[in-house]
Amino acid sequence: MSLPIRAFIRSFSSGSIQRSAIKNVTIIGGGLMGAGIAQVAASTGHNVVLVDQTKDILKKSHSSIEKSLQRVVKKQYAEDPKAGEAFMAKVLSQLCTETDPAAAVKSSDLVIEAIVENLEVKKKLFASLDKAAPKHTIFASNTSSIPIKEIAVATKRMDKFGGLHYFNPVPVMKLLEVIRIPETSDDTFNKLLAFGKAMGKVTVNCKDTPGFIVNRLLVPYMMEAVRMVERGEATPQDVDTAMKLGAGYPMGPFELTDYVGLDTCKFIIDGWHAKYPNNPLFDPSPLLNKYVAEGKLGNKVGEGFYKAKK
Numbered sequence: 001m002s003l004p005i006r007a008f009i010r011s012f013s014s015g016s017i018q019r020s021a022i023k024n025v026t027i028i029g030g031g032l033m034g035a036g037i038a039q040v041a042a043s044t045g046h047n048v049v050l051v052d053q054t055k056d057i058l059k060k061s062h063s064s065i066e067k068s069l070q071r072v073v074k075k076q077y078a079e080d081p082k083a084g085e086a087f088m089a090k091v092l093s094q095l096c097t098e099t100d101p102a103a104a105v106k107s108s109d110l111v112i113e114a115i116v117e118n119l120e121v122k123k124k125l126f127a128s129l130d131k132a133a134p135k136h137t138i139f140a141s142n143t144s145s146i147p148i149k150e151i152a153v154a155t156k157r158m159d160k161f162g163g164l165h166y167f168n169p170v171p172v173m174k175l176l177e178v179i180r181i182p183e184t185s186d187d188t189f190n191k192l193l194a195f196g197k198a199m200g201k202v203t204v205n206c207k208d209t210p211g212f213i214v215n216r217l218l219v220p221y222m223m224e225a226v227r228m229v230e231r232g233e234a235t236p237q238d239v240d241t242a243m244k245l246g247a248g249y250p251m252g253p254f255e256l257t258d259y260v261g262l263d264t265c266k267f268i269i270d271g272w273h274a275k276y277p278n279n280p281l282f283d284p285s286p287l288l289n290k291y292v293a294e295g296k297l298g299n300k301v302g303e304g305f306y307k308a309k310k
């Protein structure tokens, strides 16, 4: 592990991370992102309720959190396994699961939504949460590509609405994009920034523009790599090798697409294409569509452009 990541993870357990006004956090969606956000929020002293549609899904979320925590603890507490066990028990004791979103937000200071990248589904969820959550509760979406304002209009608390965009894998990636819409109050925005810092993340302020900062640059790059293969100019393997060894990226664009999820990439690009049909950077890709139609969604299902390593 590189030193900065080690120091970052160490700060979880040493209590050196800043505190924020937000203590009780509800995370809706226990997939790739929601599980990671829940893990880091609980590791940094927050009480976390993780919500998904079924108990079976939540069992998988819990076991992925345990595995990821074990990776952290194995390295962090290599010389003191007992303290590692205590840390892990403490983190897990601050995390519970729930299938009823309305029950899960009853004493929540902050709700972070990390469900499927679909505007209508997100709006429906937030409209119902708006009725169930206390007045003071702040709402945030982890959307990769949907304008925050288009989600926020489903609620009557746009002043308490913003975006918290995390990066995969959440326990390792240090960045958090904090997005405000014109209606977001200064108080809400400052609380979101403080919460991000309390989670040990470095925050950047973003406007509600397509893809915020990172995805506006990263997704067109990933899509152009797919188009390069569609045009028969190179193989995925050669593109990945080239970008890792020639540009110093930790993963090539095809490895990264498998890691993010081909379905998520398709949701992003299709959404942007529908909104900005004349921008060639947002053109859909027949090859990506084919893989998604075949159910090759990436590492989360065992296969995408590559077969996932066991």
Ligand SMILES: CC(=O)CC(=O)SCCNC(=O)CCNC(=O)[C@H](O)C(C)(C)COP(=O)(O)OP(=O)(O)OC[C@H]1O[C@@H](n2cnc3c(N)ncnc32)[C@H](O)[C@@H]1OP(=O)(O)O
Binding pocket: 001, 002, 005, 068, 069, 071, 072, 075, 143, 144, 166, 167, 168, 169, 170, 171, 172, 173, 215, 218, 250, 251, 256, 260
């Ligand atoms: C789509 C969106 O909206 C936004 C997005 O998220 S875009 C995607 C952004 N993410 C990226 O770009 C990721 C790019 N890839 C990387 O940075 C790296 O390949 C990686 C951090 C994922 C893995 O790093 P690696 O060196 O190849 O592998 P690995 O050795 O397994 O992991 C590095 C360290 O992180 C730790 N780690 C990796 N995944 C982990 C996880 N899920 N939980 C806990 N620890 C983890 C490992 O234990 C390892 O620690 P040591 O160095 O102490 O051994």
Ligand SMILES: NC(=O)C1=CN([C@@H]2O[C@H](COP(=O)(O)OP(=O)(O)OC[C@H]3O[C@@H](n4cnc5c(N)ncnc54)[C@H](O)[C@@H]3O)[C@@H](O)[C@H]2O)C=CC1
Binding pocket: 028, 029, 030, 031, 032, 033, 034, 051, 052, 053, 057, 113, 114, 115, 116, 117, 118, 121, 125, 142, 143, 144, 145, 165, 166, 167, 168, 259, 260, 261, 264, 300
């Ligand atoms: N995959 C990535 O690298 C990143 C994804 N995101 C965004 O995070 C969100 C989630 O993405 P992933 O975690 O990758 O998806 P995922 O497919 O791994 O997980 C989504 C989870 O949400 C659950 N879900 C769906 N509808 C629900 C509902 N109405 N109520 C409760 N749970 C529901 C699903 O059962 C699933 O477990 C998306 O908006 C995505 O764009 C953001 C950053 C990175």
